[in-house]
Amino acid sequence: MVTFFFYVFGALAIGAALGLVLSKSPVASLLFMTVTLFAISGTFVLMGAHFLAAIQVIVYAGAIMVLFLFVIMLLNLGHDYRQDLKGGGFAVISFLVVGAMAGLLATQLGGPAASGPAGAGEQAIQAAVAQYGAVGAIARPLYTTYVVPFEITGILLLVAVVGAVVLAKKHVA
C-alpha cells in the first residue's frame, strides 16, 4: 500500500515537474511547481519524515511559492505567453548534458551507496520519534550536536533579509 502511494506521488511529482519546465505561462509553471512540492511532501510522509513534510508544505508551498508569485505579479509577467525555450545547438548540448547526467545517476543507483545497513537508521528514527515525538526527534540533535550550524543558519537568514532589502530598494541619489 505504501509503495503504491509512493508511485502515485512520484508520478504526480514527475508530471508536474515536466509541466513546470514545458508550460509557456509563468503562473502555470509556478502552480505546477506547487503541485510538485505537495507530491514531494507526500513522499516525505511515506518515508516517515512527518515533520519535514509539514515544513515542506508550510515553508516551500506556502512561503517561497507565494514570494515567487508575488514577484511575477509585481513585474507583470503573467501575460508573457511567448515560447521561451532555447533552440538550435544549445538545445542539442542541453540534451547531451542531461542525458549524460541521467546515465551517470542511473549507474550510481545500483551502486553501493543505496545498500547501507538495511533499516538501521529507520529503527533509530522510530525509537527517537516514540520517545521525543516527531518534532523532538529532529529538535534534540539540532539543538545539541548541530547547534553551531543552526546558529550560523540564523546569521545566514539575517544576511539574506538585509541583502534582499538592499538589492530590491530603489536607489535614491
Place this chain on the structure above:
Amino acid sequence: MTTEALALSAILFVIGTFGVLVRRNAIIMFLCIELQLNAVNIAFVAFSNLFGIEGQLFVFFVMTVAAAEAAVGLAIIISIFRHYESVDVDNFNLLKW
C-alpha cells in the same frame, strides 16, 4: 522504497537541470533550481532511513538556505528588471564576449 526514492530524486534533478538549461525566463530558471534542491532533499530523506536522523537535519538546512536564496535571488531579479525591463536572460549580455 529507498531505490524508488533515489530514482525519483534522480529524475526530478535531471528535469530541473534541463529546465535551467533550456528556459530563458529567469524566474522559471530559478524555480527549476528550487526543483533540483527538492530532488536532493528526497535523496537525503531516503538515506536518513538507512543511516540515521542526520539526513533529515540536512533537509532542514537545505530548506533554510533555499529560502534565503529565494529572497536574495528574487531581489536581484527585481533589480535587473528595473534596469532592462525584462527577465529574459538573453537580454543580460553585458558580461558576454
